[in-house]
Amino acid sequence: MTIHVKNNIHWVGQRDWEVQEFHGTEYKMTKGTSYNSYLIREEKTVLIDTVDHRFSQQFIQNLETEIDLADIDFIVINHAEEDHSGALSALMTRIPNTPIYCTENAIDSIVGHHHHPEWNFNVVKTGDSLDLGNGKQLIFVEAPMLHWPDSMMTYMTEDAVLFSNDAFGQHYCDERLFNDEVDQNELMEQCLRYYSNILTPFSGLVTAKIHEVLSFNLPVDMIATSHGIVWRDNPAQIIHQYLAWADNYQEDRITIFYDTMSNNTRMMADAIAQGIHDVDPGVAVKVFNVSRQDKNEILANVFRSKGILVGSSTMNNVMMPKVAGMLEEITGLRFKNKKAGAFGSYGWNGGAVDRIHSRLTDAGFETTVGLKAKWKPDGNALQTCREHGRMIAKQWALNPSTLSNVAPVKRAVVETYTPVDSSASAVNAPCAQSVEGNAGNNSNDRMLCTVCNWVYDPAQGEPQQGIDVGTCWSDIPETFLCPECGLGKDVFVPVKGE
Numbered sequence: 001m002t003i004h005v006k007n008n009i010h011w012v013g014q015r016d017w018e019v020q021e022f023h024g025t026e027y028k029m030t031k032g033t034s035y036n037s038y039l040i041r042e043e044k045t046v047l048i049d050t051v052d053h054r055f056s057q058q059f060i061q062n063l064e065t066e067i068d069l070a071d072i073d074f075i076v077i078n079h080a081e082e083d084h085s086g087a088l089s090a091l092m093t094r095i096p097n098t099p100i101y102c103t104e105n106a107i108d109s110i111v112g113h114h115h116h117p118e119w120n121f122n123v124v125k126t127g128d129s130l131d132l133g134n135g136k137q138l139i140f141v142e143a144p145m146l147h148w149p150d151s152m153m154t155y156m157t158e159d160a161v162l163f164s165n166d167a168f169g170q171h172y173c174d175e176r177l178f179n180d181e182v183d184q185n186e187l188m189e190q191c192l193r194y195y196s197n198i199l200t201p202f203s204g205l206v207t208a209k210i211h212e213v214l215s216f217n218l219p220v221d222m223i224a225t226s227h228g229i230v231w232r233d234n235p236a237q238i239i240h241q242y243l244a245w246a247d248n249y250q251e252d253r254i255t256i257f258y259d260t261m262s263n264n265t266r267m268m269a270d271a272i273a274q275g276i277h278d279v280d281p282g283v284a285v286k287v288f289n290v291s292r293q294d295k296n297e298i299l300a301n302v303f304r305s306k307g308i309l310v311g312s313s314t315m316n317n318v319m320m321p322k323v324a325g326m327l328e329e330i331t332g333l334r335f336k337n338k339k340a341g342a343f344g345s346y347g348w349n350g351g352a353v354d355r356i357h358s359r360l361t362d363a364g365f366e367t368t369v370g371l372k373a374k375w376k377p378d379g380n381a382l383q384t385c386r387e388h389g390r391m392i393a394k395q396w397a398l399n400p401s402t403l404s405n406v407a408p409v410k411r412a413v414v415e416t417y418t419p420v421d422s423s424a425s426a427v428n429a430p431c432a433q434s435v436e437g438n439a440g441n442n443s444n445d446r447m448l449c450t451v452c453n454w455v456y457d458p459a460q461g462e463p464q465q466g467i468d469v470g471t472c473w474s475d476i477p478e479t480f481l482c483p484e485c486g487l488g489k490d491v492f493v494p495v496k497g498e
Helices: 053-066 088-094 104-114 184-215 236-246 264-279 295-304 321-333 351-362 379-396
Strands: 003-006 009-011 014-016 033-035 038-041 045-048 074-076 100-102 121-123 129-133 136-142 152-156 161-165 222-225 253-259 284-289 307-312 339-346 370-374 414-417 447-449 492-494
Touching: 003 222, 014 053, 053 088, 088 104, 100 104, 104 121, 136 184, 184 236, 184 295, 184 321, 253 264, 253 295, 253 321, 264 284, 264 307, 264 339, 264 370, 264 379, 284 295, 295 321, 307 321, 307 351, 307 379, 321 351, 339 351, 339 379, 351 370, 370 379
Parallel strands: 045 074, 074 100, 100 121, 161 222, 253 284, 253 307, 307 339, 339 370
Antiparallel strands: 003 009, 009 038, 014 033, 038 045, 129 136, 136 152, 152 161, 370 414, 447 492
C-alpha cells in the first residue's frame, strides 16, 4: 500500500503495530511505530530510505505494485540503522548497480550492516544536490550525531519537503499519516518521549542544526519523518518545540523514583511527595517504582522536571540494581539545569543514599541534602519525611510567592545526609583528645561496630583505609567501612564508659 504525500511523492513504508522494543530492550514502544520510506517520481525516480529488515520482502512486493524496480534511478539513505536501511540488501539484490547517496560515515555503517562494499556509493556533504528534473532538486544536509554519526537530512526544492530522518519523529503507529489527522495529545506525548529518551544528549547539536537549516531560508511546507507521522499542518510547530526542548527544558514538576525491598522506601517516597504538595500545591509530583513501571516514562518525566528525588533501600551497602541502572541512563542522557536529592531506608547502614548522592552529583545535578530512615518508618519518621518534602518544595520553588505556609513538624529519628567534601584531607585531622595525648583513654572517642563488635580507636587509626592515628570519628569520611564486617559508619555507636 502507498499513501500520497504531495505531488509526485508517495509513502511506501511499513507500519509495525506489534513492536515493543527499540535499541535492544532499552526503549519501550507503547504505540508501535512506522518505518517511513518515500518514493519520488519526477524525471528521475528516487527512493528515500527503506524499512526494517524484518519487512524486507513485504517492502519489495509493495514497491513492485507501484513501479518497476529497474526504474529507480537513485537511492538516498539518510541513516544506516537497521530500521532505516534494513531492506537495502533485498532491494540491491534486484537492482545491484543502483547509485546510493549517503554521507561518508554512512558507508562504514551500511557496509558494517550489509557487508557489500562493492555497492555503488556516492558520498554527499551539506549543500550537495541531486537533480530530479522538472526543475526540482534534492539538497543534502549532514546532521552528525542526530543521533548517529552518519545521519543526514534531505530537502526537496519546489515541493518544499524536508525528509528529516529521525529528527521531529516519534515511535507512533496510526493508519493515518498526517499530523492533523491523529490524536494531538498522543502525538505530542510520543514526540516528547522520543526526544527525551533518544535525543536529549544531543540537544546542543539539535539547536545548532535547526538554526543552520533555518539560515538557508528554505521554505518548509512539510516535514517527512523516518518514524511516525508527516507534519503537513503548521510543520514549524515541531521545530519550535524542539528548540524549547533543547534549551535546558524544565516544567514545574518533580519526579520521585525509587526501588524498595520491604516497602519502607516506598513509604518515605509517599510522605515526601505529600510534603511537597503541602507547601506547593501547584507543582506536579509524579512517583514511580522503577521495578514496576515503564522506565522510558520515568525518563520522560525526569526530562520534564525541575528536580528529581531518587530513593533506594540499602542492599550490600549500595543502592538496589535497578536504581543504579536508571542513574547510569540518566548520566548518559546528560540532563541540564535540574536539581536532585537522595533518600532511602536501611537496616544496618545507609550506603545507598551516599552512593545515589554521589552519582547524581557526577551526573551534573545540583544536589541537596539527602534523607535516611532506619528500618520501617513509624508515624514520627513519616512526619519527618513529609517535612523533608516541604523543605524540598521551598528550595526548588519556581515562584516562591505561591507557596503555602505550613507549620514545621518536629523531626523524628531520621538522619539527613550531608555530603563529605572528598577533596578535604579529613583523614589527617587530629582528634581533639589526641592533641592532649589522651586518645583512647576516654571511652567516648572509641566507636563500636554493633554487628561484629570491632572497635575503632583514634589511638590506633585504621591504616588499611588511610585513617591516621589521632583521627577522631567525626572526621572520618562517610565511605569508611568496618574492616571486619565491611559495613559503614551507620552501624557504629560510642563505646560506653567502663
